[in-house]
Amino acid sequence: MTQITATNDFVIKFANVNGSGSASANELFAKAILRMGVPVSPRNIFPSNIQGLPTWYEVRVSEKGYLGRRGGIDMMVAMNPQTWAADVEEIEPGGYLFYDSTRPRPASELRDDITVIGMPLTEICNAVYSDPRQRQLFKNIMYVGALSVLLDMDPAAIEGLLGEQYKGKEKLIASNVQALNLGRDFAREHLKHPLPIRVERAHRVGQRIFIDGNTAAGLGAVYGGATLCAWYPITPSTSVAEAYQKYSNKFRVDAEGRHNYAFVQAEDELASIGMVVGAGWNGARAFTATSGPGVSLMTEFIGLAYFAEIPVTIINVQRGGPSTGMPTRTQQADVLACAYASHGDTKHVLLFPEDPKECFEHTATALDLADRLQTPVFVMTDLDIGMNQRLCEPLTWDDARDYDRGKVMTAEDLEHKDFGRYKDVDGDGIPWRTLPGTHPTRGSYFTRGTTRDAYARYSERGPDYIYNVQRLLHKFATAATLVPQPVPRPAAKRTRLGVIFYGSTSPAMHEALDVLAGQGIHLDALRLRAFPFPASVKEFIDAHETVFVVEQNRDAQLRSLLVNELEINPAKLQKVLHYDGTPITARFITEYITDHVHDAVVSPQESKA
Amino acid sequence: MTYIAKPRLHHPSLTRNKVGYTRRDYEGKVSTLCAGCGHDSISAAIIQACWELDIEPHRVAKLSGIGCSSKTPDYFLGASHGFNTVHGRMPSVLTGANLANRDLLYLGVSGDGDSASIGLGQFAHAMRRNVNMVYIVENNGVYGLTKGQFSATADKGSQSKKGVVNADSPVDLVGLAMQLGASFVARSFSGDKAQMVPLIKAAIGHGGAAFIDIISPCVTFNNHAGSTRSYDWVREHNEAVSRIDFITGREEITATIQPGEVVDVEQHDGTTLRLRKLHTDYDPTDRVAAMSYMHARAAEGELLTGLLFVEAEAGDLHASQNTSARPLNSLGKADLCPGAAALDKLNAQLR
Numbered sequence: 001m002t003q004i005t006a007t008n009d010f011v012i013k014f015a016n017v018n019g020s021g022s023a024s025a026n027e028l029f030a031k032a033i034l035r036m037g038v039p040v041s042p043r044n045i046f047p048s049n050i051q052g053l054p055t056w057y058e059v060r061v062s063e064k065g066y067l068g069r070r071g072g073i074d075m076m077v078a079m080n081p082q083t084w085a086a087d088v089e090e091i092e093p094g095g096y097l098f099y100d101s102t103r104p105r106p107a108s109e110l111r112d113d114i115t116v117i118g119m120p121l122t123e124i125c126n127a128v129y130s131d132p133r134q135r136q137l138f139k140n141i142m143y144v145g146a147l148s149v150l151l152d153m154d155p156a157a158i159e160g161l162l163g164e165q166y167k168g169k170e171k172l173i174a175s176n177v178q179a180l181n182l183g184r185d186f187a188r189e190h191l192k193h194p195l196p197i198r199v200e201r202a203h204r205v206g207q208r209i210f211i212d213g214n215t216a217a218g219l220g221a222v223y224g225g226a227t228l229c230a231w232y233p234i235t236p237s238t239s240v241a242e243a244y245q246k247y248s249n250k251f252r253v254d255a256e257g258r259h260n261y262a263f264v265q266a267e268d269e270l271a272s273i274g275m276v277v278g279a280g281w282n283g284a285r286a287f288t289a290t291s292g293p294g295v296s297l298m299t300e301f302i303g304l305a306y307f308a309e310i311p312v313t314i315i316n317v318q319r320g321g322p323s324t325g326m327p328t329r330t331q332q333a334d335v336l337a338c339a340y341a342s343h344g345d346t347k348h349v350l351l352f353p354e355d356p357k358e359c360f361e362h363t364a365t366a367l368d369l370a371d372r373l374q375t376p377v378f379v380m381t382d383l384d385i386g387m388n389q390r391l392c393e394p395l396t397w398d399d400a401r402d403y404d405r406g407k408v409m410t411a412e413d414l415e416h417k418d419f420g421r422y423k424d425v426d427g428d429g430i431p432w433r434t435l436p437g438t439h440p441t442r443g444s445y446f447t448r449g450t451t452r453d454a455y456a457r458y459s460e461r462g463p464d465y466i467y468n469v470q471r472l473l474h475k476f477a478t479a480a481t482l483v484p485q486p487v488p489r490p491a492a493k494r495t496r497l498g499v500i501f502y503g504s505t506s507p508a509m510h511e512a513l514d515v516l517a518g519q520g521i522h523l524d525a526l527r528l529r530a531f532p533f534p535a536s537v538k539e540f541i542d543a544h545e546t547v548f549v550v551e552q553n554r555d556a557q558l559r560s561l562l563v564n565e566l567e568i569n570p571a572k573l574q575k576v577l578h579y580d581g582t583p584i585t586a587r588f589i590t591e592y593i594t595d596h597v598h599d600a601v602v603s604p605q606e607s608k609a
Numbered sequence: 610m611t612y613i614a615k616p617r618l619h620h621p622s623l624t625r626n627k628v629g630y631t632r633r634d635y636e637g638k639v640s641t642l643c644a645g646c647g648h649d650s651i652s653a654a655i656i657q658a659c660w661e662l663d664i665e666p667h668r669v670a671k672l673s674g675i676g677c678s679s680k681t682p683d684y685f686l687g688a689s690h691g692f693n694t695v696h697g698r699m700p701s702v703l704t705g706a707n708l709a710n711r712d713l714l715y716l717g718v719s720g721d722g723d724s725a726s727i728g729l730g731q732f733a734h735a736m737r738r739n740v741n742m743v744y745i746v747e748n749n750g751v752y753g754l755t756k757g758q759f760s761a762t763a764d765k766g767s768q769s770k771k772g773v774v775n776a777d778s779p780v781d782l783v784g785l786a787m788q789l790g791a792s793f794v795a796r797s798f799s800g801d802k803a804q805m806v807p808l809i810k811a812a813i814g815h816g817g818a819a820f821i822d823i824i825s826p827c828v829t830f831n832n833h834a835g836s837t838r839s840y841d842w843v844r845e846h847n848e849a850v851s852r853i854d855f856i857t858g859r860e861e862i863t864a865t866i867q868p869g870e871v872v873d874v875e876q877h878d879g880t881t882l883r884l885r886k887l888h889t890d891y892d893p894t895d896r897v898a899a900m901s902y903m904h905a906r907a908a909e910g911e912l913l914t915g916l917l918f919v920e921a922e923a924g925d926l927h928a929s930q931n932t933s934a935r936p937l938n939s940l941g942k943a944d945l946c947p948g949a950a951a952l953d954k955l956n957a958q959l960r
Contacts, residue, residue, distance in 0.1 A: 274694070276705060278707075446682075449693065
């Protein structure tokens with residue numbers, strides 16, 4: 001049997017039971033590799049359950065810096081008998097299986113093309129610890145210790161992290177280090193080490209930080225000047241609001257100890273967006289964070305905000321749908337629901353961050369755009385970016401940057417200028433607004449979801465209606481010039497093939513592009529960062545014969561949006577769809593595109609040509 | 610139609626209040642409700658109360674949901690910003706607006722369909738959050754805009770204009786508000802302006818959520834024999850627990866108060882509520898007793914009106930949020946953005 005041999009380039013997966021305390025041990029393992037200067041990308045794959053169901057933690061170790069999922073598992077740490085058979089099956093030929101050998105292995109047939117490494121973790125824990133909780137928790141730390149020997153990791157990196165985690169709690173540091181060393185000692189004495197897969201100190205992390213997208217988005221809302229977060233708890237977006245509250249408490253308490261922000265856990269999603277609408281109408285920056293089912297509930301208000309032209313920012317951390325779907329799994333399946341949310345003719349601005357850094361930036365940008373455009377703006381992140389820690393460039397903020405509060409008339413403006421709430425004064429489709437309380441006699445108006453004329457007077461006249469809805473379209477065209485522009489990645493060689501992708505698909509896509517180029521398949525790539533689509537998107541599609549559109553939903557929602565909005569021939573846009581709830585892998589993209597390109601080469605039309 | 614504006618010509622002899630406005634400055638557009646609608650009487654009472662309190666009209670934000678009642682903010686305080694939100698969701702929009710700028714007066718107008726059916730949840734949570742506002746429900750027990758269906762406040766056994774008997778128990782918004790912790794709860798009758806105006810003034814002076822349920826008969830669909838929300842029925846079954854005078858800090862009115870019959874309640878803004886008790890055993894500051902008395906009277910088929918409960922020092926949502934004394938919508942980058950240096954420190958902690 002040929003064993004997999006790799007240094008700083010492998011995938012290790014931990015199969016655990018939810019609620020067993022494994023998550024922190026697994027994170028400790030991943031962070032220790034980072035501290036050794038090797039990029040890692042961990043993903044927590046967990047059930048919609050508090051305790052007892054299977055959970056996995058997959059760590060991509062990649063000195064080259066690939067942060068997407070690769071596909072395939074080189075080493076499985078199989079700690080859950082319930083999923084044993086499927087876990088074992090997932091291991092690549094030549095890979096490794098590490099398991100708790102206290103009890104006999106489950107009866108399923110064991111593969112002979114993998115290396116099996118047993119360690120009596122439960123037996124050791126039971127001998128050393130009497131407390132049942134300690135037995136459980138320290139078993140996890142113990143296997144981290146054993147793995148550190150097998151993979152040749154620096155124990156100081158792990159101990160350093162334990163010291164930081166339990167700073168000021170010396171007893172906890174000591175007991176964790178003891179468990180770590182129990183694992184290390186056993187591995188050194190009883191297991192063949194190091195394995196052919198190992199970690200070697202490198203210097204490939206640099207100044208990058210390790211943060212999850214939800215925390216970054218919450219921080220982006222603080223930096224972007226949001227003063228109200230009204231929300232309702234829902235997986236996987238809850239930690240956006242919690243991060244906003246945490247950092248607001250840190251940064252937004254004035255000299256008198258009072259808060260320069262408000263944070264309301266509403267009774268439901270309807271009330272949370274209602275509060276955001278009220279605050280936006282009254283000139284405060286406000287946002288909510290939710291996921292697909294929440295957006296469904298908010299849809300009525302989103303339509304009101306669109307038509308009445310009120311700034312609203314919604315962070316949608318997408319999960320598996322439809323309905324309750326897969327609450328703890330990832331998808332990019334709310335694209336159409338958000339782009340056209342509400343009845344009647346509506347279109348909304350969507351931003352697509354690719355990593356936590358862009359979650360931070362796009363959230364702050366969304367608050368600016370919502371004010372500038374006086375409309376709802378969605379930040380379309382997902383569980384994969386939102387809830388997994390990702391290595392990314394440091395967050396940056398330009399102190400010279402000021403908030404774009406958009407077109408708000410002051411009392412002085414009102415003295416000198418004509419005010420028509422829905423008049424297109426500047427030719428960009430964006431009207432001026434006034435805030436309640438501004439002027440004793442000028443500028444007040446009635447906001448409503450019913451039709452009106454340019455002066456906000458109730459009107460059911462056809463021409464008034466047409467004027468407004470056409471102006472809204474014009475405003476949307478203006479939005480295309482203001483949103484984050486697409487990021488091109490030209491191929492090394494001239495090609496007729498293009499690929500469009502967005503959001504959390506990005507890291508796997510970049511790896512796939514490298515692999516495909518290595519196979520002689522070159523694609524020009526364009527990463528979309530927003531809807532409405534800037535003009536360059538149509539130009540890109542027009543410039544290629546075939547354009548693959550890679551996304552994580554069943555119905556090719558972004559492709560539909562491209563076809564619909566840019567009037568593209570659908571045959572030109574080739575779907576690449578991954579939607580089982582796990583993050584897309586580079587291997588999936590590579591295989592799909594390779595197959596398609598090969599099919600095209602042997603097709604009759606191509607042969608004649 | 611709601612877009613018919615009233616002529617803005619004022620007679621020069623109209624009396625001006627302390628902030629320089631005549632009563633007409635508090636009016637809005639021409640009402641499009643049916644002639645004789647109780648809602649128009651409520652609008653008139655709001656106009657009277659705001660004028661008497663010397664409130665600058667543009668410092669009021671008036672919000673409503675959907676329905677006949679929710680159209681009325683167009684008919685008063687024309688110089689104020691108004692917001693006709695969506696059905697039943699006025700409370701959340703008002704809550705957000707209030708959090709954005711604590712310096713304005715928030716007036717929420719709703720109906721029984723709007724607040725007791727689709728909006729019951731939002732009504733309940735606005736009460737328990739004690740958002741600083743005046744929340745008026747113009748309660749006629751019927752859906753007027755859709756021509757006569759029962760609302761959730763219609764009494765069991767009452768009849769619709771078409772003769773249908775209501776089989777469902779009514780939602781008692783006053784009882785709910787009391788139970789949910791509202792700090793000011795009152796009920797009135799649109800035909801009793803003498804009671805409504807001081808109640809609205811008192812509600813404006815209150816520092817938290819002030820809820821007034823105003824029985825407002827629908828002259829078109831719910832003013833017939835068999836209705837328990839008709840003018841005649843309400844007049845016959847109305848029992849006022851108190852008459853109140855509303856007294857500003859600078860102008861105390863004491864002439865009509867007899868010693869031994871008065872309860873003074875100081876409000877957040879320094880104004881004083883003076884309650885004249887009609888029942889010696891009625892204490893409007895005792896929530897439990899007030900609820901008990903109200904239920905007892907309801908069992909007798911009586912509509913209890915007046916100020917039913919008040920908790921003067923209840924605080925409001927801003928107090929529980931501990932928000933800045935400055936309106937949140939006035940804070941700028943210097944107050945809100947931690948800056949690049951703080952971000953660099955955070956980055957360092959994330960390595």
